[in-house]
Amino acid sequence: xxxxxxxxxxxxxxxxxxxxxxxxxxxxxxxxxxxxxxxxxxxxxxxxxxxxxxxxxxxxxxxxxxxxxxxxxxxxxxxxxxxxxxxxxxxxxxxxxxxxxxxxxxxxxxxxxxxxxxxxxxxxxxxxxxxxxxxxxxxxxxxxxxxxxxxxxxxxxxxxxxxxxxxxxxxxxxxxxxxxxxxxxxxxxxxxxxxxxxxxxxxxxxxxxxxxxxxxxxxxxxxxxxxxxxxxxxxxxxxxxxxxxxxxxxxxxxxxxxxxxxxxxxxxxxxxxxxxxxxxxxxxxxxxxxxxxxxxxxxxxxxxxxxxxxxxxxxxxxxxxxxxxxxxxxxxxxxxxxxxxxxxxxxxxxxxxxxxxxxxxxxxxxxxxxxxxxxxxxxxxxxxxxxxxxxxxxxxxxxxxxxxxxxxxxxx
Amino acid sequence: xxxxxxxxxxxxxxxxxxxxxxxxxxxxxxxxxxxxxxxxxxxxxxxxxxxxxxxxxxxxxxxxxxxxxxxxxxxxxxxxxxxxxxxxxxxxxxxxxxxxxxxxxxxxxxxxxxxxxxxxxxxxxxxxxxxxxxxxxxxxxxxxxxxxxxxxxxxxxxxxxxxxxxxxxxxxxxxxxxxxxxxxxxxxxxxxxxxxxxxxxxxxxxxxxxxxxxxxxxxxxxxxxxxxxxxxxxxxxxxxxxxxxxxxxxxxxxxxxxxxxxxxxxxxxxxxxxxxxxxxxxxxxxxxxxxxxxxxxxxxxxxxxxxxxxxxxxxxxxxxxxxxxxxxxxxxxxxxxxxxxxxxxxxxxxxxxxxxxxxxxxxxxxxxxxxxxxxxxxxxxxxxxxxxxxxxxxxxxxxxxxxxxxxxxxxx
Numbered sequence: 035x036x037x038x039x040x041x042x043x044x045x046x047x048x049x050x051x052x053x054x055x056x057x058x059x060x061x062x063x064x065x066x067x068x069x070x071x072x073x074x075x076x077x078x079x080x081x082x083x084x085x086x087x088x089x090x091x092x093x094x095x096x097x098x099x100x101x102x103x104x105x106x107x108x109x110x111x112x113x114x115x116x117x118x119x120x121x122x123x124x125x126x127x128x129x130x131x132x133x134x135x136x137x138x139x140x141x142x143x144x145x146x147x148x149x150x151x152x153x154x155x156x157x158x159x160x161x162x163x164x165x166x167x168x169x170x171x172x173x174x175x176x177x178x179x180x181x182x183x184x185x186x187x188x189x190x191x192x193x194x195x196x197x198x199x200x201x202x203x204x205x206x207x208x209x210x211x212x213x214x215x216x217x218x219x220x221x222x223x224x225x226x227x228x229x230x231x232x233x234x235x236x237x238x239x240x241x242x243x244x245x246x247x248x249x250x251x252x253x254x255x256x257x258x259x260x261x262x263x264x265x266x267x268x269x270x271x272x273x274x275x276x277x278x279x280x281x282x283x284x285x286x287x288x289x290x291x292x293x294x295x296x297x298x299x300x301x302x303x304x305x306x307x308x309x310x311x312x313x314x315x316x317x318x319x320x321x322x323x324x325x326x327x328x329x330x331x332x333x334x335x336x337x338x339x340x341x342x343x344x345x346x347x348x349x350x351x352x353x354x355x356x357x358x359x360x361x362x363x364x365x366x367x368x369x370x371x372x373x374x375x376x377x378x379x380x381x382x383x384x385x386x387x388x389x390x391x392x393x394x395x396x397x398x399x400x401x402x403x404x405x406x407x408x409x410x411x412x413x414x415x416x417x418x419x420x421x422x423x424x425x426x427x428x429x430x431x432x433x434x435x436x437x438x439x440x441x442x443x444x445x446x
Numbered sequence: 447x448x449x450x451x452x453x454x455x456x457x458x459x460x461x462x463x464x465x466x467x468x469x470x471x472x473x474x475x476x477x478x479x480x481x482x483x484x485x486x487x488x489x490x491x492x493x494x495x496x497x498x499x500x501x502x503x504x505x506x507x508x509x510x511x512x513x514x515x516x517x518x519x520x521x522x523x524x525x526x527x528x529x530x531x532x533x534x535x536x537x538x539x540x541x542x543x544x545x546x547x548x549x550x551x552x553x554x555x556x557x558x559x560x561x562x563x564x565x566x567x568x569x570x571x572x573x574x575x576x577x578x579x580x581x582x583x584x585x586x587x588x589x590x591x592x593x594x595x596x597x598x599x600x601x602x603x604x605x606x607x608x609x610x611x612x613x614x615x616x617x618x619x620x621x622x623x624x625x626x627x628x629x630x631x632x633x634x635x636x637x638x639x640x641x642x643x644x645x646x647x648x649x650x651x652x653x654x655x656x657x658x659x660x661x662x663x664x665x666x667x668x669x670x671x672x673x674x675x676x677x678x679x680x681x682x683x684x685x686x687x688x689x690x691x692x693x694x695x696x697x698x699x700x701x702x703x704x705x706x707x708x709x710x711x712x713x714x715x716x717x718x719x720x721x722x723x724x725x726x727x728x729x730x731x732x733x734x735x736x737x738x739x740x741x742x743x744x745x746x747x748x749x750x751x752x753x754x755x756x757x758x759x760x761x762x763x764x765x766x767x768x769x770x771x772x773x774x775x776x777x778x779x780x781x782x783x784x785x786x787x788x789x790x791x792x793x794x795x796x797x798x799x800x801x802x803x804x805x806x807x808x809x810x811x812x813x814x815x816x817x818x819x820x821x822x823x824x825x826x827x828x829x830x831x832x833x834x835x836x837x838x839x840x841x842x843x844x845x846x847x848x849x850x851x852x853x854x855x856x857x858x
Binding site for chain 2: 059103273275290306
């Protein structure tokens with residue numbers, strides 16, 4: 035097996051699983067219980083949160099543990115002031131209007147046509163979990179340039195005095211492009227200063243989904259100027275079903291899930307202790323190897339791009355080296371996936387959840403690719419299951435599959 | 447160690463962990479990915495859901511997997527028709543008004559004084575996760591009798607034509623009392639028939655939190671007449687951080703978490719495959735031992751009640767045998783917990799999450815106990831870590847602790 039889809043899922047590192055095991059079997063106590071062994075579990079849980087927080091330059095109490103990045107992204111948007119009613123004297127924000135639902139709860143949200151006040155802005159290349167929740171709040175998109183970077187001019191144009199939240203992922207999940215968050219944060223600081231001078235009291239928060247970034251970039255929330263940061267264990271060789279949202283003091287969240295009051299009342303439910311212990315171990319391992327991993331992936335990327343044939347490279351610049359997006363114009367990449375699968379090489383056409391629904395990649399579309407180019411695009415995402423040798427083998431297998439497909443297409 | 451707090455947490459059964467392990471390490475693929483090994487994982491995930499569903503007489507597609515019982519309870523309440531706006535022509539339900547938040551999102555919900563239309567009814571002895579979410583929707587309480595059973599007369603009185611959801615847990619988490627759900631469902635059926643005759647179109651749904659019940663009661667949703675049923679892996683020797691909500695065709699939910707569209711669009715986020723595989727194994731093991739476990743706990747309960755001294759038994763009838771609530775009037779049960787802890791016996795005063803906040807048990811209060819009785823109450827919850835011998839040992843240790851406490855109290 036040559037697995038080249040680490041952006042979709044990573045195996046749990048054996049060291050991570052070993053660290054989790056005692057918390058399944060022996061240290062299984064409810065962290066809220068009164069006796070000593072339970073209090074020890076609670077302390078271990080807090081220490082694990084501190085380890086995760088430390089990696090981004092934050093404290094344990096700044097994190098809300100969630101069931102994954104999707105929940106963290108959804109939770110981040112609750113920072114938008116949600117005044118659902120006229121009765122309590124507030125104006126009704128675009129966010130609230132975006133949330134408006136049809137009377138009998140048929141599961142569809144209706145967008146208010148007036149919601150052009152740009153309460154929420156999000157990058158058009160965001161993952162579905164950000165796009166969906168942003169649309170719930172009447173969010174408007176920020177354009178990207180052809181290279182996948184945020185169009186800062188478009189962002190500037192779209193920020194109004196109503197804008198409360200801007201969501202820009204640190205690393206795109208399809209093309210690996212790293213956004214200049216510090217630059218965006220600096221722009222936001224200037225706008226906040228200007229608002230302050232003019233007496234405009236609305237908050238302006240920067241949210242970033244860093245699901246794909248924690249094992250390759252040194253992320254520090256203060257340096258990047260981030261108010262809300264989404265983290266994910268499952269993409270960095272930790273367990274599925276565990277994520278976290280970093281929350282700055284400026285951001286006031288509303289709980290989505292209420293009950294026992296865990297996570298400072300922001301996310302109730304008995305703590306997933308083994309999951310968080312595993313998340314922390316994965317973060318620890320990732321932090322130790324940031325530079326080594328980046329060098330390794332850069333070398334592997336070079337080998338692949340050297341050995342592969344007849345492709346157009348989509349993410350030429352600004353991308354993490356473990357993301358390689360290839361376009362084989364005129365070929366159906368879906369067919370390639372099945373040909374490669376037969377040879378034990380596993381790749382993707384885009385985000386797994388979007389691809390499974392047969393949708394065209396909104397990310398590649400935003401880069402200006404036409405339908406034929408999008409249909410011919412493959413995403414290789416390298417990771418810890420790979421070896422240098424696999425890069426050469428994969429290139430050969432992909433070249434063969436591509437050339438047989440080109441022949442087949444020419445004939446027909 | 448003699449662990450008598452299985453209602454707060456259970457260890458993961460070793461067979462459960464063994465079943466989960468390959469899904470951490472080898473079958474780690476994203477179930478939404480296109481290649482065969484990922485599709486196999488997706489099939490295993492669906493099969494695991496089918497196993498869980500089968501135990502309650504349902505199909506895999508009737509379940510929404512969640513991060514635990516708290517999320518499932520919260521999700522259940524989204525079945526209430528939530529018309530947040532006046533603009534879209536609907537009347538604004540009590541539920542929507544109950545959800546009203548203060549303008550600047552300070553995290554507190556305001557209850558509308560008019561919301562006495564009883565849109566939501568819930569048992570006053572429910573777990574905090576039901577109470578909190580019910581209160582968000584302006585819920586009104588249904589009383590219990592002194593024996594902890596639902597006061598059916600009070601329920602009948604409180605149901606109005608506005609009532610949409612009634613939430614009654616199958617087994618209470620503090621006293622183990624089993625509610626007569628089939629009887630409640632039959633009452634609901636009559637009311638629905640009457641509504642139909644009179645042309646009242648509102649749904650009337652029955653939700654039940656069965657977190658504490660799945661390993662001791664044979665639950666079949668059709669027989670019990672339940673529309674929404676909360677299940678929890680962590681209380682039946684499965685992993686923490688995994689639960690499920692059974693949803694009948696009558697109940698139309700709103701997703702709390704949006705994104706990739708997993709779980710039929712009702713709960714987005716990459717599937718927690720190992721968690722659900724483990725949940726299914728725990729359900730399988732539990733189903734095989736329902737009767738054996740009940741007999742075992744009945745025998746152990748007898749031993750305990752025989753050997754223990756100077757107590758008043760709170761949950762005399764209608765409770766599962768593994769729940770034993772003892773009242774030592776005049777003694778501080780919190781102190782008992784620490785004395786017992788020193789001897790390696792771990793017990794609780796009530797729900798872990800409530801107890802950790804130093805709150806008095808609302809459940810014992812609802813049974814009519816006074817403050818002194820509540821302060822002197824201990825919950826023993828038996829489980830699979832126990833042996834018959836432990837029952838005799840625990841009784842001795844508890845008796846000693848209680849008598850030394852009684853002596854101390856008399857002196858002072």
